[in-house]
Amino acid sequence: MAVNLKLLTAQVVAMFVIFALVLFLTAGTIAWLAGWAFLVLFFGFTIAITLWLLQHNPGLLTERMTGFSKPNRKRWDTIFFALVNILFLAWLILMPLDAVRFHWSQVPGWLQIASAILMLFSFYLFFVTFRENSYLSPVVRIQEERGQTVVTTGPYHYVRHPMYAAALIFLLCTSLLLGSWYGIVLGLLLIGGIAFRAVQEERTLQAELAGYDEYMKQVRYRIIPYVW
Template sequence: MLIRLFLQTSVWLAGMTALLFVPAGTIAWPEAWSFLGIIGGVGAAAGLWFARHDPDLLRARLSSPFQTGQPAWDKAILSLFFALYLASFVVIGLDAVRWRATVMPAWAEAVGAVCILASYAIIWRVLAENSFAAPVVRIQEERGQRIVMTGPYGVVRHPMYGGAILFLLGTPLLLGSSYGFVFVPLLVILLAVRSVFEERVLAERFPEYAAYAEKVRYRLVPFVW
C-alpha cells in the first residue's frame, strides 16, 4: 500500500506541476513551488500516518473516485468538479505569470497559505474521526459503516467539504490569481449539491441520520448553511 501511496502521490504532483508551469511558461514561480511543497509534504505525511493508524481508510482513500455501485449522479458531480478544478490551475498559471493580469500582495498570498494549511488540518481531523470517509458516495457494508456524530461532525454534517472550501479559497490567493476565484463558487456549489444528495443516501440507509441532522443543523459552514 505504501508503494501505491508513493506512486499516486508522485503522479498527482507531476500532473499538478504540469498544469501550473506549462500555462505559466516558466518554472520561476515561487508561489507555485510553495503550493506544491505544501500539498506534497502534507499529503505524504498524512498518508504515512494513516498507513499506520487506519490502513483501511487509506486504502479507501487511494481507491478510484469512480467505482461500481456508485450512484450515477455522484460520478457526474465528481467529473464536473475535477474538470473545473483542473481547469482552474491552467487559468491561474496564465493569469498570475504569463499574462501578469493580477498583482497579489504578499500578505494575501500568506493568507492563502494559512487557509490551505488550515484546510489540511480540518480534513486530517475529519479522517481521524471518520474511518468511513471514502472518496465516493457508497454505503460500505463490508466495513460495517455507521454514522459518525463526534468531533468535527458535531459542528457540521460535512466537515470535510467545509475544510475543502478553505483550500479552494486559499489556492488562488497563494498562487496570486484573482481569475482563479471565478471557479470557487462553482466548485462550492458542486460540493453543496453533492452533500444534499449524499444525505439522502445516508438517511435511507441509517434511520438515526434524521435525528443527527436535526441536532447538527449546518451542513458545511457553521451558522451559514
C-alpha cells in the same frame, strides 16, 4: 488491512507530476515562488496524511485508493466527479495564466502569505476529519462491508460535512496564494459543486444509513456553522 504500497506511491507521484506540469507549463516558467510554495504545502500535507493513515487507519487509506471502483457507487456521483475534475483542471490552468503568464491579477504579497497560513488551518481541518471518520470515502456509497455508522464526534459535532468546509477554505486560499483573483471565480463554481454534492450525499445517507436522520436533527448546518 494490507495497503498496496506500489499503487499508493504511483498515485501520489502521478498526482504530483500532473499538478507540477499543469502549473508550470501553463505559467511558462519554473521561476514561480508561489507555485512552488503551493506544491510544497499541498504535497507535504498529502504525504503526511498518507503516512498517518498507513499507520493508524489502513482500511480508510485503502478505501480512499480504491473506492472509485466499488460497484455500489452512485451513478450521479460518477458523473458529478467527472465534471468536477474537468472544472478543477480548468481552475489549475487558469491560475498560472492569470497570475504569471498574463498578469491579469495583482494580489498583495501579504495576502498571499496570509492565505498560505490559512491553508494550513484547512489542512488541520482535513486531518481531524480523517481522524474522526473511518468511512471517509472519496465516493458516495454506503460501506456495508466495513460496518459504516454515523459519525458525530470531532468536527462532525458542528457541521455535517467538515471535509467540504476544509475544501472551501483550501480552494479560496489556493487561489490567493497563487496570486489569482480569477481563480476565486472558478473556485466559487467548485464550491457550488461541493454544495450540490453535500445535498445529494445527505439524501443517500438519509435513505440508506441508519441514524442519519436523527443526526441531521442534532447538527443543523452542513458546511458553515450558523450559515448553511
